[in-house]
Amino acid sequence: MSHYGVIAGIHKESLAEELGLEIGDRILSVNGQELMDIIDLSFAFAEEEIELLIEKANGEQELIEFDKEYDEELGVEFESAVFDNIRRCGNKCWFCFVDQIAPNMRDSLSIKDDDYRMSFLYGNFVTLTNIREMDLKRIKQLHLSPLFISVHTTNGQLRARMLNNKRAANIIEQLEYLVKNDIQIHTQIVLCPGINDGEILDQTIHDLINMGENVLSLAIVPVGLTKYRESCYSLTGFSMEQAGKIIEQVEKWQLIARKKFGKNFVYLGDEFYFLANQDIPDADYYDDFPQLENGIGLTRDFIEEWNACQDKDCNAYEEPIYLDIVCGKSAEKILSILLRELEIKNLFIRVIPIENKFFGENITVTGLLTGQDIIQQLKFLSGKRDGIIIPGVSLRKGENIFLDDYHISDIEKELGAKVQIAHDAVDLNRLLKMWNNVKEENETEDMNYTWQGNCAYTKNN
Known part of the structure; x- marks a missing residue:
């Protein structure tokens, strides 16, 4: 079976433009080597003499x-970053969020x-159950290092049951x-009360x-x-007391890890602190924020960014401006505290x-808010x-669309107000201080995949 990468964009004044490559062209091989993904392309393209086999939209092939x-x-x-189709998950995890989405949503x-x-x-977490x-x-x-691996538990038999896949039992091996062959890994656990917590969690961390x-x-x-769990394994969430005990349990392991590695090593998601009604840890707790993209320390990072913005001068508004800032319920307390200290004349924030x-x-x-919930609750x-x-x-990612397919423009139309997006604390600070000077329209970026030399990869999103 032949594999090929479909070109979705060409950079200006690039080698591809000089060669006359076009959007829609298919790259079939480099120096006779078929390519499974942009990783193969990177290594094949490291040569100085290149034979590039492409296929045009009309089916004609050309060797350049x-x-x-x-x-x-x-x-x-x-x-796509892979040319032979992305490998699908063959698990049926008890806790899988995809299995809990609303019916009749896009495939x-x-x-x-x-x-x-x-x-x-791109740092996606994988289970390794389909790896050969x-x-x-x-x-x-x-x-190929580092990798990001969903471990959940090192108890092989329990892991096989949790993932509904007998291959999951091989996680330790x-x-x-990987470790023996100098592959670095970041790991994660989706913690389920009464299943992989308690002594099982201790063993996994150990x-x-x-x-x-x-x-x-x-x-x-x-x-x-979610509320769409009718056909899923019976699970419960963590109570305030349970969340507090998890924090205490992990802190003991962090003391051990800090003595061993000079860092905490194990980090809790922000939700545990919200559930336990405890303060978010200081920045030192997260060391260099190794799993920020996984949401670990996202709140603290936001706070640090926000505080760093506040030494910049801002002008008062000549006329009153009334802005609504939307967030999830867990983020309300912290966001309200930060905004309470912001004093800009004629700016009224809700x-x-x-x-x-x-x-x-x-x-x-906040990450799971939907457009229809925002509209319905702001409308009244x-x-x-x-x-x-x-x-x-x-x-x-890469789109101005919520998970329920509502677009930013739907909110503007329904509520009759300009909508802007704040991707981080810097964005939020800028919007609050310069609302009258921001662009009227939000620009959508393309979700294309870019190959770069020297084994560096980026995803445009």
Whole structure:
């Protein structure tokens, strides 16, 4: 079966433009080597003499021969980072969030990937249950490091049951192979009350800490439960008391890890502190924020960014401005405290915590807000409203669309107010201080995949 990468974009004044490549062209091989993904392309394109076989939109093939500098980039973006289809997840995890989405939603939201290449390239967490011996050899040979692995528990029998896949029992052997071959890994646990907590959690942390320094970090997040669990394994969320005990349990392991590695190693998701009604730890707790993209320390990072912005001068508004800031219920307290200290003449701010009726009241994180919940709950609020600020984390990557397919423009139309997106604390600070000078329209970025030389990869989103 032939594999090919479909060009989705070409950089200006790039080698690809000079060669006459076009959007829609298919790259079939480089120097006779077929390509499975942009990783293969990176290594194949490291040569200085290149034979590039492409297929045009009309089906005609063309062999392009050229010389290039060793580190010269092709300058293209691809429709997908892998050319032989992303590997799908073959598990049926008890806690899988995809299995808990609302019915009749777009098919793409039900796609579960479990591809080690996407883990290496973009930090996606994988379970390794579909990994083959040839994949492990390729990871070793190309040194695809670090990888991001969903461990959940090192108890093989329990893991096999939790993932509904007998291959899941091999996790210790797989991790040891990676570590032995100098592959660094970040790990995570989705913690479920009464299943992989307690002594099981202690054993998992113990096992990972003692695998050595190539295991870089461990993130622990509480299981997320929506109201669409009719056909799912019976699970419950954490109570305030249970969350507090988890924090105490993990703190003991952090003391051990700090003596051993000079860092906490194991980090808790922000939700545990919200559930336990405890303060978010200081920045030192998170060391260098190794799992920020996984949401670990996101609140503290936001606070640090916000505080760093506040030494900048801002002008008062000549006329009153009334802005609504949308957030999840768990973020309301912290956001309100930060905004209370912001004093700008004629700026009136209202923080609106949105109850998640779409997924269920147990879901309090900002990242799972939906457009219809925002519209319904803001529509009936009295008072003036000149604009609405939406957290970027609530939108699908690269798009101004919520998980329920509502667009930013739907909110503007329904509520009759300008909507802007704040992706982080810097954005929020800028919008509050310069509301009258921000762009009228939010720009959507393309979700294309870029190959860069010297084994560096980016995803445009």
